[in-house]
Amino acid sequence: ETGVTQTPRHLVMGMTNKKSLKCEQHLGHNAMYWYKQSAKKPLELMFVYSLEERVENNSVPSRFSPECPNSSHLFLHLHTLQPEDSALYLCASSQDPFSGNTIYFGEGSWLTVV
Amino acid sequence: DAKTTQPNSMESNEEEPVHLPCNHSTISGTDYIHWYRQLPSQGPEYVIHGLTSNVNNRMASLAIAEDRKSSTLILHRATLRDAAVYYCIPRRMDSSYKLIFGSGTRLLVRP
Numbered sequence: 340e341t342g343v344t345q346t347p348r349h350l351v352m353g354m355t356n357k358k359s360l361k362c363e364q365h366l367g368h369n370a371m372y373w374y375k376q377s378a379k380k381p382l383e384l385m386f387v388y389s390l391e392e393r394v395e396n397n398s399v400p401s402r403f404s405p406e407c408p409n410s411s412h413l414f415l416h417l418h419t420l421q422p423e424d425s426a427l428y429l430c431a432s433s434q435d436p437f438s439g440n441t442i443y444f445g446e447g448s449w450l451t452v453v
Numbered sequence: 454d455a456k457t458t459q460p461n462s463m464e465s466n467e468e469e470p471v472h473l474p475c476n477h478s479t480i481s482g483t484d485y486i487h488w489y490r491q492l493p494s495q496g497p498e499y500v501i502h503g504l505t506s507n508v509n510n511r512m513a514s515l516a517i518a519e520d521r522k523s524s525t526l527i528l529h530r531a532t533l534r535d536a537a538v539y540y541c542i543p544r545r546m547d548s549s550y551k552l553i554f555g556s557g558t559r560l561l562v563r564p
Contacts, residue, residue, distance in 0.1 A: 341496070341498065343496075381554045381555055381556055381557075382497070382554040384551065384552070384553075429496045429497075431496070438546065439485065439544065439546035441499045442499070442552055443498075443499070444495075444496030444497050444498065445496050446494070446495050446496055447494075447495070447496050
């Protein structure tokens with residue numbers, strides 16, 4: 340248990356569906372992150388939020404839409420995805436994004452696009 | 454960002470020490486060397502980090518070369534639970550959200 344909880348753990352969706360991944364951190368952190376881990380590829384940073392403001396959007400397609408309503412919650416809204424978007428999506432948090440603090444990861448949400 | 458080179462995989466016997474090497478010859482003077490590991494079906498977890506001096510914690514030890522161009526993560530007694538992918542990550546402390554993962558070293562632990 341890392342203090343970062345992701346739901347659902349597994350999701351299968353069609354290319355025309357709209358779904359959301361949810362992340363909640365119980366660590367009192369101010370920064371939250373989305374990473375993507377595809378098979379045979381290193382983890383890729385997607386988005387970074389600091390105090391609910393987006394500070395990094397790493398050239399992610401618009402079919403991925405993040406939302407950070409408060410510093411404890413982070414969502415990744417998914418729509419019209421492609422099969423190549425199937426991957427493990429990892430949420431993480433840290434005290435703040437600029438001071439070298441340890442980054443804590445959730446267990447991830449396995450997404451399959453059919 | 455500094456590039457890293459790690460072996461694709463290593464094997465160890467249970468209860469024996471493991472030395473996981475990492476080359477980071479382009480590391481800058483302000484980069485800390487972080488190690489994370491990813492157990493099967495889990496997100497990465499922090500292991501240890503250091504700048505110049507060797508570091509110890511309850512999980513592992515980190516030995517950093519004098520020229521800082523390489524480092525070695527040391528697990529003193531490998532357990533089956535240590536089977537994971539280990540990532541060596543140079544990380545600037547002032548833009549530190551950029552935790553850039555490479556391919557890492559997959560450690561297999563034989564019972």
